[in-house]
Amino acid sequence: MSIYLDHAATTPIREEVLDAMLPYLTEHFGNASSPHAAGRRARQGLDEAREGIAAILGAKPREIVFTGGGSEADNLAIKGAAWAASARGRHIITSSVEHKAVLHASAIMERSGFAVTYLPVDRYGRVDPAELEAAIGEHTSLVSIMYANNEVGTIQPIAEIGAICRRHGVLFHTDAIQAGGFLPLDVDNLGVDLLSLAAHKLYGPKGVGALFVRQGTPLLPQIQGGAQERQRRAGTENVAGIVGFARALELAQGDPAARDAENARLAGLRDRLLAGVRELPGVEPTGHPVERMPHSASWLIDAIEGGDLVAALDLDGVEGSTGSACTSGSADPSHVLLAMGIPAQRAHGALRLTAGHGTTTDDVDRAAAVVRAAVGRMRELGVPAPNPVASA
Amino acid sequence: MARIVAAMSGGVDSSVAAALLARHAAATGDEVIGVWMRLHPDGGEGYEQSRSCCSPDAHDDARRVAQLVGIPFFALNLERSFEERVIDAFADGYLAGATPNPCQACNQYIKFDELLRRGLAAYGADQVATGHYARVDERGGRYRLLRAADANKDQTYFLWVLDQGQLARTRFPLGELTKPEVRGIAADLQLPTADKPESQEICFVPAGDYRELLAERRGYRGEPGPIVDAGGERIDTRELAKAVQFLHEQGRGAWTHELVVTPVGDRWTP
Numbered sequence: 001m002s003i004y005l006d007h008a009a010t011t012p013i014r015e016e017v018l019d020a021m022l023p024y025l026t027e028h029f030g031n032a033s034s035p036h037a038a039g040r041r042a043r044q045g046l047d048e049a050r051e052g053i054a055a056i057l058g059a060k061p062r063e064i065v066f067t068g069g070g071s072e073a074d075n076l077a078i079k080g081a082a083w084a085a086s087a088r089g090r091h092i093i094t095s096s097v098e099h100k101a102v103l104h105a106s107a108i109m110e111r112s113g114f115a116v117t118y119l120p121v122d123r124y125g126r127v128d129p130a131e132l133e134a135a136i137g138e139h140t141s142l143v144s145i146m147y148a149n150n151e152v153g154t155i156q157p158i159a160e161i162g163a164i165c166r167r168h169g170v171l172f173h174t175d176a177i178q179a180g181g182f183l184p185l186d187v188d189n190l191g192v193d194l195l196s197l198a199a200h201k202l203y204g205p206k207g208v209g210a211l212f213v214r215q216g217t218p219l220l221p222q223i224q225g226g227a228q229e230r231q232r233r234a235g236t237e238n239v240a241g242i243v244g245f246a247r248a249l250e251l252a253q254g255d256p257a258a259r260d261a262e263n264a265r266l267a268g269l270r271d272r273l274l275a276g277v278r279e280l281p282g283v284e285p286t287g288h289p290v291e292r293m294p295h296s297a298s299w300l301i302d303a304i305e306g307g308d309l310v311a312a313l314d315l316d317g318v319e320g321s322t323g324s325a326c327t328s329g330s331a332d333p334s335h336v337l338l339a340m341g342i343p344a345q346r347a348h349g350a351l352r353l354t355a356g357h358g359t360t361t362d363d364v365d366r367a368a369a370v371v372r373a374a375v376g377r378m379r380e381l382g383v384p385a386p387n388p389v390a391s392a
Numbered sequence: 393m394a395r396i397v398a399a400m401s402g403g404v405d406s407s408v409a410a411a412l413l414a415r416h417a418a419a420t421g422d423e424v425i426g427v428w429m430r431l432h433p434d435g436g437e438g439y440e441q442s443r444s445c446c447s448p449d450a451h452d453d454a455r456r457v458a459q460l461v462g463i464p465f466f467a468l469n470l471e472r473s474f475e476e477r478v479i480d481a482f483a484d485g486y487l488a489g490a491t492p493n494p495c496q497a498c499n500q501y502i503k504f505d506e507l508l509r510r511g512l513a514a515y516g517a518d519q520v521a522t523g524h525y526a527r528v529d530e531r532g533g534r535y536r537l538l539r540a541a542d543a544n545k546d547q548t549y550f551l552w553v554l555d556q557g558q559l560a561r562t563r564f565p566l567g568e569l570t571k572p573e574v575r576g577i578a579a580d581l582q583l584p585t586a587d588k589p590e591s592q593e594i595c596f597v598p599a600g601d602y603r604e605l606l607a608e609r610r611g612y613r614g615e616p617g618p619i620v621d622a623g624g625e626r627i628d629t630r631e632l633a634k635a636v637q638f639l640h641e642q643g644r645g646a647w648t649h650e651l652v653v654t655p656v657g658d659r660w661t662p
Contacts, residue, residue, distance in 0.1 A: 308514035311466045315425070315515055374514075381513035 002317045003363045003370075005273075007356035008150055008178060008296055009321055013244065014203040014357075020247040021205065024240035032237045033228065042239045049246035056253045057195070057212055058186040065211045065232045066242050070177040070198030073211040074101035076222050076233065077173040077194040082109050082142050084218030085171055089139025090114040095127050095156075096339035098146050102175055103335075106144070115139070124288035125154035125340050133164045142171045147179035147190075151323035151336040151352060152287030153296030155183065162191020171217060177201055177209075181252040182263055182294055193217045197249075199241065203357065204248030208241035262357070267294040269355045269364045274299075276368025280375055286337065286350070298323065298352040300342065303379050306350040312374040318367045320353045395423045396519045396563060397511035399503055400457065400465075402428065402450030405523030407457040407585040408574045409565040413521055414461040416565075425515050426458035426465040429507065431474040431498070432596045445595050453585050460583060468510065470502055477501040479596055483609045486602070489617075494594055495550045499524075504558045519561045526551050527567035528559050535559035542570040 004012075013021075024045055030038030032046045047061070054061040067073045082092055094106050096118045106116045117135050119127050127145055136143070143165050148155045158174055165172035173194035176185065181202030187195055195212040199205055213219055213232065225234035253259055274285055274297050282302030301309065306322035313320050323334050333347035353367060396417070398410040413424045432446050451467065458465035478497045485492030503522060511517040524547045525540035535556055540546040554562065566574055578586035593600050606612035619627045 305510075305514075307469065308510055311468075312514040312516070314466075315464065377516070378513040381509070 002314075002319050003359075003367050004319045005353040005355060005359065005363070005367055006319050006321050007359075008153075008201070008293075008352065008354035010200045010206065011181075011203045011356055012358075013205055014248060014251060016251060017204055017244045017248045021240045021244040024243050028239070030239075032239055033226075042237075045243045046237055046239050049242045052246040052250055053197075053210060056185055056249055058188055059212055060215065062230065063213055063215055065213055065229045066237060066245075067209040067211055067233055068235075068238070069207055069209040070175075070196055070201070071099075071101035071209075072222075073196035073198070073209040074099065074175055074177075075105045076211050076219070077175075077196055078102060078105035078142070078144060079109065079222055080219040080232075081171050081173065081194060081217065082114060083220040085141040086114075089137075089141045091117070091137060091140040092142045092144065093117045093119065093132060093135050093140060094144040095119045095121060095146070097121050097125050097127075097149055097151075097154075097336045098144065099150055099175055099177070102144055102146070119145075121339050123341050124291075125149050125152050125286075125336065126288060126291070127156055127161070129157055129160045129164055132161055133168075136164070136168045136170055140168070140170050142173065144173040144175070147174045147176040147183060147195075148293050149287070149336060150178045151334055151350070152298050152340070153178075153293035153354075154288040155179070155291040155293065158190050158192070165193075166191050178293065180249070182259070184256070185253060187212055187214065199245035199248055202248050202252045204245045205241045208238055208245045210245070263294040266355050266359075269359055269361065270295060270297045272361065273297045273353055273355070273364045273368055276365065277371050279368075280372055283375075286340070286342075293354075295355045296352065297354070298350065300337070300346055301349040301351055301375055302346070304349045304351075304375055306348060308378065309349075309351055309371075309374060312378065313367075313370060316370045316374060318353075318370045320351060320367075322350045323352045393421050393423070394519055395425065395515060395517040396521050397507065397515060397517040398424050398426050398463070399507060399520060399522045400426045400428050400454040401445035401523070402447075402453035402457075402585065402588075403445065403523065403591060404578050404583070404585045404588050405525075405566060405574060407453070407523070407583050408569075408577050408581075409521055409523040410457060410463065411461045411577070411581055411583065412565040413563070414463050423517075424463045424521075425511075425517060426454065426461075426463045427507065427511070428454040428465070428467050429502070430467060430469045430471060431502065432471060432479065445591070453588070456584050460581070466515075468507070470506060473506050474498070474502055474596075479605075480609070482594075482602075483606055486606055487610055487612060493550070494596075496553055499550055500553045504554055504562060508558065508561060519563050521563035521565055523566055524551060524564050525566055525569075525571075526564045528562055528564060530560075538567075540564075540566070541568045545571050 028041045028045060030042035032039060032043040050061045050064050054064050067076060090113060092106055092109060092114055094102055094116065110116050119132055119135060121127055145156050145161055147158050162172050171193045172191065174192050175196045177196055177198045178201060180197045193214040194217060197210045199208040219232055221232050223234045228234055228237060277283055277299060284300045286298045286300055310320055310322055333344050334350055337347040337350060338344060396413055398413055400406045400410050410426055417424045428451055430446055455465055478494050481497055482492045482494045504520060508520045511520060525542055525545040526548045527538040527540060529536050529538060537548055537551055537554065537559060539548050575586060594602065597605055603614065619629060619632060621627055
């Protein structure tokens, strides 16, 4: 049985979540827009789910727009808000370490004549709020900064950035897809106008996401065809998925004390993993040492090609990642690591292991041992790696 | 017990090679690991229809075959080495007046070198198997590369350069089979690659026009080189044309000059 340490890529559906979903895949199969009993039953599930998610975000139910996943939520936020607010200006500010969903959506806006500023980050992957404030100009209409980074786990100072955006009257979006199961999501405390979530990162189903859209925020829908989601996202609602999403978020965040306790447990596992891998020479943790996701450990490993190491770990029963499942198979090193000032050669040696509910102390101890053995073997056999061995 | 990397291009030959290995491994306790190599970036527009092993279709097909025969599957990016050892060497070879053999270079440096070494280090695999039509045998510790049973498909020409160490760790599961038999096995196993057409073009020149590649990479503009005689003296090409015409009309090969063709700007010296 493999040790799964890739919870930042995706998580298994919790049993309680599956139980909540199943009736909506079978007996409550109705279309939530239908004016009959089957439709009404489905609509009730949808309404309850929307209320549940809104409550955790400190939002109104009408401010939640369900989407077909996190990337769609990011695209709707960037394109929808930038177009709708284009009367104010056509300047977007984001960071150089965002997920590709935000970066590629921003690039599309550039092709449509918008100016986009990609803020640099420090060596830990953090945006400097003062630098962000300095970048805001008369034509800036939207700022998009992720809550927590998917590759190195660094948490951004979202509330501080939110206050700056508010002061300048600029819309603020945060991609909270990685943070969703772990960090406080109160949209007023965060000072956000738009916030993206995905269910499958927090033990919910794949193919379901949500965008919080603060009341009064202009938004141009990106999918046309029906009046669903108050005209903001056409398409028959994925009721079972949405019900599962709401249950998953409630389990993750409904009891803040329980959430914090689980975060503390995960942070213990993470630090144990970091220490275990640290025994190897030529290894350096990436991301912020303190402001980081509780479950995420990541490293640069000298003289190792990250993709080869992930394959080696897989064959030895440990499932990890180089940093992002969405860009695996690419020859290019991670844009996140490059933005953090890591030379391209070293960035090839990236490894990320992310713990979850099912992860035990024994799991991380065994995983650290497997990493040490695999790295030792690969270095000894002299795999042609593009990054040099540490001289130390 | 052996761990074998099966190089899978997404074509019918390597698909059947992987399938045969997987079947054999189930009996012997060996382990087979399917690896698809990305060797060069896919060329965008129109490339998907290409028969090349680096198109998204080829990746999909290789993955599906691995699923069907029940082996783990990894995509390995070898673009940097392939560019340096195969594509650039191909371009430089042409411009130096040679006739490069890129498939041989790929076997020598990529499949039976980097793949073998990375397979050993990362996957703990000690052998590499490919869908080549060739055979290897061992006699008293010496490995010999032998022609395939199917003389029509024999590929030893692309493999002659493999050394003893490489041959010792190489498996050619198709060596005793004919192409029609391989297609038959693929059809029996209902592999999605069973009816795939043959690819015989240079994989990184999908349109078949290598001059375009030379132009792109080396600024080659199609200039003809000088023609010189054995003493290094440049021959007037109009005179040469007349001589060739004369010989043609005579219908015999009585040459008065030994002709040596040299690269652009270079001179042959005895």
